[in-house]
Structures are given as structure tokens and as C-alpha cells.
Amino acid sequence: MPLFDSAASGPLRGFFLVGLTLLVAALAGFAAHSIHTPLPWMLGPLFAVALLRMAGVPLQPLAGGRQAGQWAIGTALGLYFTPAVLVLLGANLLLVSVIAGGALLVGLLCALLTAGLTREERATAFFASLPGGASEMAVVAERFGGAVDRIAAAHALRVMVVVAVVPFGLSWFGAHGSDAYQPLATAVLPERLPLLLLASLAGAGLLIVLKVGNAWVLGPLLGVGLATGFDVGLSALPGGVVNGGQLLIGCALGCRFSPEFFSAAPRFLAAATASALLAVGLGSLLALAAAAVTGAPLATLVLAAAPGGVAEMCITAKVLQLGVPLVTVCHVLRVVVLTMGAPALYRLFLRIRP
Secondary structure, eight states: OOTTOTTOOSHHHHHHHHHHHHHHHHHHHHHHHHTTOSSHHHHHHHHHHHHHHHTTOOOOOOTTHHHHHHHHHHHHHHTTOOHHHHHHHHHTHHHHHHHHHHHHHHHHHHHHHHHHHOOOOHHHHHHTTSOSOHHHHHHHHHHTTOOHHHHHHHHHHHHHHHHHHHHHHHHHTTOOSOOOOOOSOOSOOGGGHHHHHHHHHHHHHHHHHTTOTTHHHHHHHHHHHHHHHTTOOOOOOOHHHHHHHHHHHHHHHHTTOOTTHHHHSHHHHHHHHHHHHHHHHHHHHHHHHHHHHHOOOHHHHHHHHOOSOHHHHHHHHHHHTSOHHHHHHHHHHHHHHHHHHHHHHHHHHHHHOO
């Protein structure tokens, strides 16, 4: 019987494919780490799994793995929100608002590009181009008649493009280790780990009950961030847990691709790629203008304005040590602004392209 025969169903086959996926991801992460690739434990698994999936190998992500990875990253990020950092963020509220609000203009211009390059229905072209959360954009788009499957595919491609381009670009220009922010807890303290777990899970549970998108990254970030902001002594997460979280997210992103991914709608996906690259360029220009006005570090602002996923961009900030709290707040606020402002922005889009 062939190794990947579709007839060979059942739990054993599922366990085998999940185990194979994790093995491939671990080897790819180790290989990327050994050659000093930025974000090795996310980018290595992402590209290895995606390439094998598109080659026809039916790799499968671990059930709940993406949520577990998001939990690890959100928990680690929450430790940066010390009382002093919260004061600094309050002083930079205008800068954060401009960076996050600029995503509306970026999204509108990218939507116009996608609509001009494809023959897709306008709702599909518009919501596929907004640099917001994939799940949030799909939910809003469904109300306006957008093709949810194509929108989800475009957002998966956008995140992959941004995660590939931005960390490598920042590393190429030597943007590393310039972060003055440090997490409140830097040592792993076994006696305080239960309190860290309680704070992170309480935050996740609250946002899940409230049906907030990205609850598994924003919830732990909220719970641990509040505890850190009130100067509660917590433990740091073991480094292996954070690396494992990146690996699981890389697996989940890579498994979104299939042999039919690029053949199903090649023109639309080509337009989505062009839109993602335009969003990176426009975000960089916005960051350049903000840096010139405020004097804030350009590399940090480039990452804050990048149109990637919240978890992916924030873990990039952590690994490259580039203004973790500022980047995190900008990306969280960007998703909120786009989710709330998408309907009104869509009406403006319809006026421009009647």
C-alpha cells in the first residue's frame, strides 16, 4: 500500500501524518537556526511544510497547535508591559494611532490594485486586500457577499509574503538588538509559573467568552500584561516553549497550502501577492514619515506598520529586539481599526469603483 494512500484512513494515519509534520518542522527549524536565519523556528517549518504540501504530501497540523503557539507568544509578549512601559506607550499614543490608522489607507490602495488586476467581485477583491486578521476579514466579507475561500487564501498568502520579506529585510539592514524594553520577568521561576499560566489562561478564557478574534494571542497578552503592569512577580516562559510556539504556528500556516493552491485562481493569487508587496512598501513609507517626525527608531516603526499577522509580527519584534510593546500595541490596534472600519471603508471603495 502506498505510504500516503488516501484509502488508508483512520486514527493511525492521522497520528502518523501529524507526527511527520512535526518532525519535518523540527528538522527545518533546526536547519534554519544553524544557518542563522531570522525567525528560524517559524520560517523554517513554514516553508518546509508549505513546499511539501504543494508537492502533494498530505501533512497535517497538530489539532489546536496554532492556538497553543499563539498562547505561548501572547504570554511571552505580555511580560514586556511593565509600569514604565505603559507610561511610555501613553506618551506615544498619537504615534501608535497614526501607525494603526494608516492601515485604512494602505488597505484601500491595495484593494484598488487587486480590483484593477482581477475580474473578481468587488467585495472579494476588497476584503482580500485589507491587512487585518484573516478570520475577522472573512466574517465581515461574508456579510457583503465576498468569496470567503478566496479571501482566506489571499490572507494566507499575504501573511506568508510578509513573514518572508520583513524579517529578512530587517536582518539584511542589520536591525537587531536595539530594543531598550526588557520583559519584567527574565528568569524561569518554577514556583511562579502557575501564576503565569493562570493569568494567561484567564485572559484567553475571557476573550473566548466575549468571542473576540485572535483570542489565543490577545487573551494571554491581556492577562499577563495586566499582571505585569501592576508589577506582579511572574516567571518567564522557558525558551523552548516560545520556540515551540513559533514551530506550531509555522506548521499551521504551511498546512494552508495545497497542490491546487496556485492553480485554482492564479490571476487572483498573483494580484494578492502584488497587493501584499504594495502593503509592505506603503507601510515602510508610513514608518519612514513617522520616524522623520518623531525620531523613533525606523526599524521598529517598519515592523509596527508591516501588514502581517499579530502573532507573527510581534514575535519578530521579540526575536530581533525591536520595540516589542510598541509593535504589539500597533498591531493589536490595527486589527481593531480595520475590523471596525472595514464596512465604512468598503462603501468608500464602491464609490471609487462604481
